């Protein structure tokens with residue numbers, strides 16, 4: 400579940416009085432998500448999402464995330480748009496936590512990814528990258544390549560020794576090949592565009608179209624192709640860990656129709672995919688060894704990403720992963 404901070408009825412009504420978004424009619428905590436506390440609000444003026452920012456989000460960075468979301472929405476990308484209070488401020492305090500209200504997006508995230516989700520996804524990722532171009536402020540990727548060795552060290556004492564040894568070797572190989580700064584095009588990337596952060600609506604023929612992208616709290620300024628690598632990791636593996644090259648091709652060709660990849664990006668794609676697998680493996684492993692038994696949060700399985708890492712380690716070139 401992800402309601403770490405409980406909000407009382409009274410506190411919420413007092414909070415909403417600072418906005419001009421109507422009277423509260425109903426609200427409920429949202430069980431999904433692991434990072435922040437989320438509430439769905441219904442007011443006399445419509446539906447909204449209230450987020451209370453928890454552990455991993457640095458409050459000093461919230462203006463950047465909210466500013467990026469505002470910028471992307473203004474460029475026509477469908478994403479949550481921060482709603483300002485009567486005083487113009489979108490970032491406020493509630494129940495002792497930084498909090499913001501954003502617009503509600505309709506649609507559902509795909510519990511089972513079908514190939515037909517993948518072209519719209521690739522297209523949306525390219526649109527996101529294009530829309531981000533005019534946002535001037537940058538944010539370093541706090542979970543980028545230089546964060547991985549320290550993260551692995553913090554898992555070392557509690558991780559299974561065979562696994563830690565495999566990760567040590569894999570990480571050394573990834574870092575040895577990692578693109579140098581400036582080698583690939585950079586921009587603002589989502590950095591966590593998993594199926595649960597992409598909402599779809601379907602027409603009568605079950606053809607999905609994207610209704611919006613959510614959860615920009617890992618967004619940062621990094622290699623655009625690294626965002627593609629994250630998406631290939633998160634969307635293209637079946638439950639038996641088989642890589643679905645049809646899905647990957649659909650993502651890559653729809654993305655490339657809007658922004659063709661450079662030869663250097665194609666060449667780097669396999670190592671970027673290994674790096675992305677390593678990043679999610681490590682954060683999941685860290686959470687796995689540091690979440691106390693009985694905590695009210697669903698831990699995600701790190702080993703899913705070990706299988707992905709092993710797959711990408713055998714991919715000789717981009718053609719092996721759908722390029």
Ligand SMILES: Nc1ncnc2c1ncn2[C@@H]1O[C@H](COP(=O)(O)OP(=O)(O)OP(=O)(O)O)[C@@H](O)[C@H]1O
Nearest residue numbers: 401429431432433434435437448479502503504614
């Ligand atoms: N703008 C929005 N419109 C509609 N629903 C939303 C919106 N933002 C969040 N939600 C709902 O809240 C859930 C959790 O949101 P989100 O993924 O941002 O949380 P989180 O705690 O940051 O999770 P994680 O980082 O684990 O994905 C979503 O699956 C969705 O159901």
Ligand SMILES: N[C@@H](CCO)C(=O)O
Nearest residue numbers: 433591593679683699
């Ligand atoms: N998408 C992440 C969770 C945090 O955003 C994962 O699946 O490990």
